[in-house]
Amino acid sequence: GDSVTQMEGPVTLSEEAFLTINCTYTATGYPSLFWYVQYPGEGLQLLLKATKADDKGSNKGFEATYRKETTSFHLEKGSVQVSDSAVYFCALSEMIGGSQGNLIFGKGTKLSVKP
C-alpha cells in the first residue's frame, strides 16, 4: 500500500540555520503531497502542498518540490526561527475513483530551534 517515510527526529538547529527534512513516498497512482505542521498543544495545519510533478509548494519561507523521479518531497527553509519549533508531518493523498483517499502521514519530525 501507499506509504510515507520521513527522517526521524528530533532535529535541533540554531536560529538562522538551514533546514532540510527528507520525505519519500510510495504510491500506486499519482498522489498529492503535503507538509503539515503541529505546534505544541495544537492540531495539525497545512503548511504547503503540491498536486503534480515539479510543483513547488511554499509558505512562510518553507519550500518543497514534488519530485516524481525520486518519489520525494523534501521540506526546506533557508533560515529557521525559534517560532518554527514544531512537529512536521509529510503526507500524501490519492484520488480514488474521483473521491478522496485517505491522507497517509509520515511519523513526524520534531524540530527544535535554539536562539
Added chain:
Amino acid sequence: DAGVIQSPRHEVTEMGQEVTLRCKPISGHDYLFWYRQTMMRGLELLIYFNNNVPIDDSGMPEDRFSAKMPNASFSTLKIQPSEPRDSAVYFCASSSRDFRSLPPYYEQYFGPGTRLTVT
C-alpha cells in the same frame, strides 16, 4: 468560519467509564476523519465518513470504539468501556474538494484535539 470544533478539550476519566468525544466539522465539508495521536504510535486514522456515511473504519482498535455522524454538522467518537491504554490526543478533521487547483485536491482541517486521560 470557526474551524473544526472539538469538545471537550481535556477529559480525565476512570477505567471502565464511557467516554464521548464530539466534533463539529467546517460547514460544507463532506469528509470527516477521526485520528488518535500517541507518542508510541504517532498519528493513526481511526475512521472516516463521507456525506455522513462511514467509509473506512479499519483503524478502529476494537469493539469498544464506535463513531457516528448523525448529520453533516456533528460526529461523536465513543469509547465504552475506557482503558488506560486509550489515553491519547484524539483529533477530528474535515475536508472538501478544492477545485481551484488542477488537479483538485482535498485539504484536511484539524480541530484542536481532545486530550483523554484514563486512570
